[in-house]
Amino acid sequence: DGGITQSPKYLFRKEGQNVTLSCEQNLNHDAMYWYRQDPGQGLRLIYYSQIVNDFQKGDIAEGYSVSREKKESFPLTVTSAQKNPTAFYLCASSIGDAQPQHFGDGTRLSIL
Amino acid sequence: AQSVTQPDIHITVSEGASLELRCNYSYGATPYLFWYVQSPGQGLQLLLKYFSGDTLVQGIKGFEAEFKRSQSSFNLRKPSVHWSDAAEYFCAVGVQAAGNKLTFGGGTRVLVKP
Numbered sequence: 001d002g003g004i005t006q007s008p009k010y011l012f013r014k015e016g017q018n019v020t021l022s023c024e025q026n027l028n029h030d031a032m033y034w035y036r037q038d039p040g041q042g043l044r045l046i047y048y049s050q051i052v053n054d055f056q057k058g059d060i061a062e063g064y065s066v067s068r069e070k071k072e073s074f075p076l077t078v079t080s081a082q083k084n085p086t087a088f089y090l091c092a093s094s095i096g097d098a099q100p101q102h103f104g105d106g107t108r109l110s111i112l
Numbered sequence: 113a114q115s116v117t118q119p120d121i122h123i124t125v126s127e128g129a130s131l132e133l134r135c136n137y138s139y140g141a142t143p144y145l146f147w148y149v150q151s152p153g154q155g156l157q158l159l160l161k162y163f164s165g166d167t168l169v170q171g172i173k174g175f176e177a178e179f180k181r182s183q184s185s186f187n188l189r190k191p192s193v194h195w196s197d198a199a200e201y202f203c204a205v206g207v208q209a210a211g212n213k214l215t216f217g218g219g220t221r222v223l224v225k226p
Contacts, residue, residue, distance in 0.1 A: 004155075031212055040121070042202060042216035043156075050212075058213070090155055098144050098163060098208045103155035 002027045006091050006104035012112045013078065013085060021076045021107045023091035032074035033092040033101060036060060043090060049074055078109060086111050114139045116205050118217035125193050126225045133188040133220050135203030145186045146204045146214070147177055156202065162186065173197070198224040 004025045013019045025032065031050045035043040045058030049068040063082025068074055074093075078085045088108050092101040115138045125131050137143060144163045148156040160171025167179040177188045186203060203217040 006155075035216075040218070042116075042118075042218045044216075045213060048213060092156075094212050097212045098206065099212065100146060100158045100161055101212070101214060102158070103148075105155045106153070108153075 004091055004093055004102060004104035006089075006107050008107060009105070011107055011109045013109060014112050016080045018077055018079050019085075019109065021078070021089055021091075021109070023074045023076065023104060025072055025074075025091075025093045025102075025104075027093055027095070027102060028071070029093035029095050029102070030071070031094040031096065032068070033094070034058075034064070034066065034074070034076045035090045035092065037088040037090060037106075046076065046089075085109055114143075114205065114207070114215050116203055116215050116217040118201075118203055118220050120220045121218070122221050122223065124223040124225060127195055128192050131188075131190045131193045131197070131222065133201050133203075133222070135186045135188065135217055137184050137186065137203075137205045137215075139184075139205060139207060141207045143205045143207055145177075145179060146206075147171065147175070147186075147188045148202045148204060149173075150200045150202065150219075152199075159188070159201075193222075193224055195224045195226065198222055 007022045033048045034046040047066040049055035065077045090106045091104045094101045117136045146161045147159040162179045200219045200221045204214040206214045
């Protein structure tokens, strides 16, 4: 079955530590996205990539970094510069413009 | 700047009753629109989409939505709610040729009473 796999499901970060969230898709989609979801709020776009080796900042990119070295993978690093990282992170992919985005099951990041 | 508003944060409905969730958007161009549903701790599942054409669109799980350009609205409806419909619902809007970036509303949490 095609889909998007996010790992781990739960992640804990210590102060001053960088952590990386994994997102893999086997849908052969060109575009991939990272969102942050806080309780009672909608999704906010962190970064997106429309093609391999290229990505753009979303609305809340500060304190995050990404790479897109392979079509199927779009890892997100939450750096120590992100002062409030506790949130639910969702990865999505899309076949192209004006097409629905398909979502993974998310990673919940908490601070130790 | 574009925005999406879901005016109702919570809605409680009795099982078997009808449901309508509101979505209003503010966009300069002709948008395309989606409704997604999220169960606790899960990702988002697409319920339906509107790109063009017939303004009444049918989705999965018995949901439908109507696009009203004059009111900048895309409300979601279901004639008879089941207990399994308890979840959070998100409206999302995008503009073509904008990198397929979507703007999401804040969500509406639906509670279903037996």
